Structure formats: C-alpha cells, structure tokens
Amino acid sequence: MSGTDLTRSATGVGGRTDAVVRYVFFACAALSVLTTVGIIVVLLEGSVEFFRTVSVIGFLTGTTWSPLIEPRSYGVLPLVWGTLVITVGSALIAIPVGTATAIYLSEYADPDVRSVVKPVLEILAGIPTIVYGFFALSFITPQIQRVFPETGTFNAAAGAIVVGIMIVPMVSSLSEDAMHAVPDELREGAYGLGATRYEVSTDVVIPAAASGILASYVLALSRAIGETMAVTLAAGMAPQFTTSPLEPIQTMTAYMVQIGISDVSVGSIGYQSLFAVGLTLFLMTLSMNLASMWIRSRYREEYR
Amino acid sequence: MSTTNPFADVSDLDRKRTIGRVFVGLCIASTMVGIVALVTLLADVAYESWGWLSVEFLTYPPSRFPENYLPGGRGAGIYPALVGSVFLIALTALFTVSIGVGAAIYLEEYAPESRLTSLIEANIANLAGVPSIVYGLLGLAVFVRFAGMGQSLLAGALTLTLLILPIVIVAAQESLRAVPDSQREAAYGVGATKWEVIRDVVLPAALPGVMTGTILSLSRAIGETAPILMVGAATSMFVAPDSLLGPFAAMPMQIFDWAKLPQAEFQHVAAAGIVVLLTVLLAMNAVAIYIRYRFEADLS
Numbered sequence: 001m002s003g004t005d006l007t008r009s010a011t012g013v014g015g016r017t018d019a020v021v022r023y024v025f026f027a028c029a030a031l032s033v034l035t036t037v038g039i040i041v042v043l044l045e046g047s048v049e050f051f052r053t054v055s056v057i058g059f060l061t062g063t064t065w066s067p068l069i070e071p072r073s074y075g076v077l078p079l080v081w082g083t084l085v086i087t088v089g090s091a092l093i094a095i096p097v098g099t100a101t102a103i104y105l106s107e108y109a110d111p112d113v114r115s116v117v118k119p120v121l122e123i124l125a126g127i128p129t130i131v132y133g134f135f136a137l138s139f140i141t142p143q144i145q146r147v148f149p150e151t152g153t154f155n156a157a158a159g160a161i162v163v164g165i166m167i168v169p170m171v172s173s174l175s176e177d178a179m180h181a182v183p184d185e186l187r188e189g190a191y192g193l194g195a196t197r198y199e200v201s202t203d204v205v206i207p208a209a210a211s212g213i214l215a216s217y218v219l220a221l222s223r224a225i226g227e228t229m230a231v232t233l234a235a236g237m238a239p240q241f242t243t244s245p246l247e248p249i250q251t252m253t254a255y256m257v258q259i260g261i262s263d264v265s266v267g268s269i270g271y272q273s274l275f276a277v278g279l280t281l282f283l284m285t286l287s288m289n290l291a292s293m294w295i296r297s298r299y300r301e302e303y304r
Numbered sequence: 305m306s307t308t309n310p311f312a313d314v315s316d317l318d319r320k321r322t323i324g325r326v327f328v329g330l331c332i333a334s335t336m337v338g339i340v341a342l343v344t345l346l347a348d349v350a351y352e353s354w355g356w357l358s359v360e361f362l363t364y365p366p367s368r369f370p371e372n373y374l375p376g377g378r379g380a381g382i383y384p385a386l387v388g389s390v391f392l393i394a395l396t397a398l399f400t401v402s403i404g405v406g407a408a409i410y411l412e413e414y415a416p417e418s419r420l421t422s423l424i425e426a427n428i429a430n431l432a433g434v435p436s437i438v439y440g441l442l443g444l445a446v447f448v449r450f451a452g453m454g455q456s457l458l459a460g461a462l463t464l465t466l467l468i469l470p471i472v473i474v475a476a477q478e479s480l481r482a483v484p485d486s487q488r489e490a491a492y493g494v495g496a497t498k499w500e501v502i503r504d505v506v507l508p509a510a511l512p513g514v515m516t517g518t519i520l521s522l523s524r525a526i527g528e529t530a531p532i533l534m535v536g537a538a539t540s541m542f543v544a545p546d547s548l549l550g551p552f553a554a555m556p557m558q559i560f561d562w563a564k565l566p567q568a569e570f571q572h573v574a575a576a577g578i579v580v581l582l583t584v585l586l587a588m589n590a591v592a593i594y595i596r597y598r599f600e601a602d603l604s
Contacts, residue, residue, distance in 0.1 A: 018498055018499045024406060025407070025410035028403045028409075029407040029410040031403060031469070032424060032473065033423070035431060035442070035466050039438060039441075042442050042446065043438075043441065046445065072462065097337050099334075100331045100333075100335070101337075103331050103337050103461075106427055117339070120338075121339070126524070128527025128556055130560055132345075133584070134575065135345045136350060136570075138571055139345075168337070183341070198324035219433070222433060226435025226436070226438075233560070252433065256441075256534070260440070260533045267360075274441060281435060282435070285357050285433060286430070286433075286434075289433035
C-alpha cells in the first residue's frame with residue numbers, strides 16, 4: 001500500500017484483534033522461510049549420517065553407483081552423468097524450438113493467433129509428468145526402435161525427448177515475454193534504416209531481450225534436472241556412463257524413486273543415500289535458479 | 305556487404321527476402337512442434353485406452369490380472385486411487401487456502417519495506433524452483449518420521465501443501481494487489497480498522513482471483529507423483545482411504561505402478577487411468593476459467 005498509513009492500528013488506536021491477526025498472517029508468511037530451513041536441515045542431517053560411512057571425496061569422485069547390491073559402491077558420478085545426458089539432450093530440443101516459437105509469437109504472429117497458440121502450448125506445461133513418462137514408453141521409444149532396432153525399452157533418448165517437449169513452453173513463454181517487453185521504438189528505428197523483419201528479429205529484438213531469454217534457458221534446464229517421473233519411466237534405472245542415447249541410464253531423481261518404492265529400512269545406508277543424492281540435486285537446481293534470477297535482475301531496468 | 309546505398313543492390317534485397325522467408329518458415333515449424341507434440345500425446349493416450357475405459361474402471365479396485373479390467377471382466381479399476389486423490393486435494397486445498405491467503409495478506413497489506421520482507425519474497429520465488437521430489441524428502445523426514453504421522457493421507461496432503469504454497473501465495477498476492485486503494489481508503493474513511501478493511505473490503509474483492517489461482521495450483525498438485533511417492537502412497541490399495549492417519553492411494557501413483565508393469569496389457573490400463581486423471585484436471589481448469597470469466601464480466 002502506498003501513501004501515509006492513517007489506519008487506527010497505525011496510530012495506536014487499533015483493537016487487540018488487529019494485533020493478533022497481524023501475527024497470525026506473519027506466521028503464515030514465515031512458514032515459507034521455515035520450509036526452506038526445513039529442506040536444508042533435513043537434507044544436511046540425512047547427508048551427515050550418510051557421510052559417516054562414505055567419504056565425501058569418494059561420493060563426489062567415485063564412478064560406480066551400487067548402493068544396494070554387493071560389492072557396494074557410492075560414487076555419485078554415474079547418476080550425475082545420467083542427469084546431465086537428460087538435461088543436455090532436452091536442451092538441444094527445447095532451446096531452438098522454444099526460442100523460434102517465441103520469435104514467431106512475438107514478432108510475426110497475428111495477435112489472434114498468438115492468443116490461441118500461447119495458451120495451447122502452456123497446456124504442455126500443465127500435463128502431469130507421469131503422463132509424459134507413459135508417452136515416452138508407449139509412443140516415443142517404439143518410434144526410435146523403428147529406426148534403431150537395438151534400442152532398449154528404457155533409453156536416454158526417449159527421456160531427453162519428452163523432457164525437451166515438456167520444457168518447450170517454459171522457454172517459449174518466458175522468452176516471448178522478454179521479447180514482448182522490448183519497446184517498439186527500437187523496432188521502428190531499425191525499420192526506418194531499411195532493415196527487414198528478419199534483421200529486426202535477429203539483430204535488434206533478440207539482443208535486446210537476451211537477458212530474459214537466457215534466464216528462461218537456465219530456468220528450463222533447472223526444471224529438466226529436477227524432472228522425475230518422466231525420466232524414471234523412460235530412461236530406466238541403470239546407473240552407467242554411456243554416450244549412447246539408446247542405452248538406459250539413471251538420473252539422480254530416478255534413483256530416489258527407486259529407493260522410494262523399495263522397502264529400504266529407515267537408518268540403512270540406502271535410506272541415508274536418498275538425502276545425499278537429494279542434497280546434490282537441490283544444490284544443482286538452487287544454483288541454477290539463483291543464476292536465472294541474477295541474470296534477470298541485472299538487466300531488468302534496461303528498457304524502462 | 306560493402307555498399308552504402310541500401311537500394312543499390314537489388315539482388316542483395318532478394319537474398320534478404322529469401323532468408324527472411326526461410327526464417328519465418330523455421331519459426332512456424334518450431335511452433336508446430338509443440339502443438340503437434342500435444343496432439344500426438346493426447347491421441348496416443350486416447351488410442352491406448354480405447355476399449356479399456358468403462359464405468360467399472362471408476363468403481364472397482366485394481367487387480368493383478370489385466371483381463372479383469374476389460375469390459376465383461378470381473379471388474380477392476382482406479383476407484384481407491386480416485387477417491388484418494390480427491391481426499392488428498394480437498395485436504396491440500398484447505399491448508400493452502402488458509403496459509404497461502406494469510407501469507408499473501410501479510411506481504412501485501414502489512415509487511416513493512418524491510419530486509420525481512422524482501423527475504424521472504426525472494427525465498428518464495430526460490431521455493432517455486434525446488435524439484436518436487438525434494439519436497440517429498442522433506443515430507444518423509446518431517447511429517448512421516450519426525451511428526452509420526454506415518455505414510456498417511458495427512459502426511460501426503462501436508463507435503464503437497466508445502467509444494468504448491470509458493471504458487472498460491474504469488475497468485476493471491478496478485479489478486480490482492482489488483483484491489484484498488486481507493487476502496488481501502490473509503491473503508492478507512494468511515495472508521496474501519498485495518499483488519500475490518502481486509503476482512504470486509506479487500507478479501508471479498510480479491511476472492512475470485514484467489515480461487516482461480518488456488519484451483520490452478522491444485523490441478524498441478526493432483527498430477528504430482530514424486531512427492532507422494534516419497535511420502536509412501538500405497539501402490540495397491542483395494543479400499544478407499546478412510547482416515548486421515550491411514551494409508552492412501554492416489555491416481556498418479558497408481559498410473560506409475562501400472563505403467564512400469566512388464567505385461568503389455570497394463571499399458572492400456574495405465575492409459576485408461578491417465579484419461580481419468582486428465583479429465584479431473586480438465587474439469588478443475590474449466591472451473592478456474594469459469595470463475596475468472598464470471599469475475600471479469602462482473603467488473604466490466
């Protein structure tokens with residue numbers, strides 16, 4: 001609220017209800033901070049237990065992940081590799097497709113077309129991820145198998161493709177917002193100099209909206225890293241280093257699902273490993289979310 | 305390009321036009337990728353579920369034998385998970401509306417412009433980007449273990465509440481912000497206290513927006529699998545959940561369970577489950593859009 005606060009509570013005349021109500025609402029807002037603290041405490045506490053048995057260095061540099069089957073080994077790198085394969089693969093789809101979609105919607109499309117296409121694409125973001133997992137198994141993998149018959153039921157390619165489709169609307173929507181915010185004076189200036197529509201799009205609008213576009217990429221990648229059900233169903237549960245997209249892999253999130261659906265007893269090393277992997281995942285997505293916020297805040301004021 | 309006169313070189317202009325056309329073509333093709341993917345996905349689900357969706361599917365518990373799901377079989381379906389999801393969402397709605405609106409009121413109406421306030425706001429933005437499976441771990445450690453709720457409906461609902469709270473708070477803040485200050489000032493002018501202004505003026509005006517935002521967030525919660533999986537949603541429950549602290553099944557978890565079974569028939573069963581889930585989602589979105597439409601019509 002703007003202006004001078006002339007309310008009775010501000011001038012000390014307010015009733016007791018007012019004071020109580022204020023604290024109740026504050027408690028609600030404080031709960032969000034408590035959630036963050038809770039996440040950090042829970043992840044750290046579980047990880048500390050885990051790192052009593054496994055050395056931090058061994059965890060971060062080990063190249064074999066076999067927490068449940070002898071000989072046991074707790075190197076997280078195969079899971080990180082699996083996550084990276086999915087993230088990079090989905091980025092290869094979502095970034096070009098999402099950016100080109102945003103350019104079309106912002107620079108070329110008729111407002112009527114835009115007002116239909118944008119919400120339709122956003123439906124993609126609202127579909128539960130478990131449905132994408134099913135789609136990968138029942139449609140995408142069979143299509144890949146037609147071309148490459150040696151492809152397994154679970155393969156990294158299908159996982160990357162569905163995650164890519166899933167994050168397209170994130171890239172296209174946020175990038176389109178950024179391009180839409182570029183003032184028309186810049187476009188008109190370029191047209192006045194004889195630029196074509198293509199030149200205005202690529203040489204004026206994209207550079208001007210670069211920070212917003214970049215922020216949308218980082219945010220979409222962060223979403224791909226944390227994606228769980230689609231990659232569990234599509235890419236499998238085989239923690240391994242492979243450069244072949246036709247082979248199964250396991251992401252960090254898929255490992256957590258594997259433990260979640262198995263009967264691992266509380267306090268066992270398998271249970272504790274959940275939190276160590278969870279912490280790794282949380283730190284990766286947190287740093288990307290912060291990077292995205294930083295990119296946007298750094299350039300936000302440029303055209304206002 | 306060395307020429308200084310842009311009109312001198314006609315062939316250069318032609319070349320530019322060609323590049324421009326190819327570029328638009330690529331952009332339109334990219335836009336079609338998303339639309340075609342959506343249509344293909346929906347068509348695939350519809351095709352796979354064809355013939356496997358019946359009234360019995362909605363009213364019977366799951367079965368280990370795929371032939372039971374077929375029309376004319378002994379009857380098997382998604383009933384406990386459907387009821388479980390409805391309970392889960394009703395509870396989550398109760399918690400998120402009260403806490404989310406409370407937090408939004410504090411941030412919009414009370415919060416001073418302090419570092420604590422900006423910390424809370426930045427924190428909310430950050431929470432929205434935390435992967436849902438991490439919320440599952442939080443729920444597992446805090447609600448299931450620490451608070452001793454066990455793998456219960458209540459633990460699942462509280463976990464989903466924390467997950468969608470950031471989205472609900474932001475949506476509620478936007479609706480509160482949209483209430484014109486003149487309305488608040490008019491109420492203060494006739495001697496209302498701050499709480500009276502919020503209760504009788506601001507909240508009623510912001511209610512449709514708050515409800516729309518909440519329903520949309522809940523439609524995200526109903527499709528979430530990872531958090532309730534970590535909290536321990538049951539995969540094969542044969543009766544509907546009947547108590548807050550009892551075990552529960554939920555639709556996305558049940559679909560996951562079917563989809564990972566090796567028998568090919570269960571792909572059809574999973575598809576039928578997805579049709580039910582998407583129908584519930586669609587209904588929730590339709591309600592949200594209807595409320596928004598009604599509200600906008602009232603305003604103008």
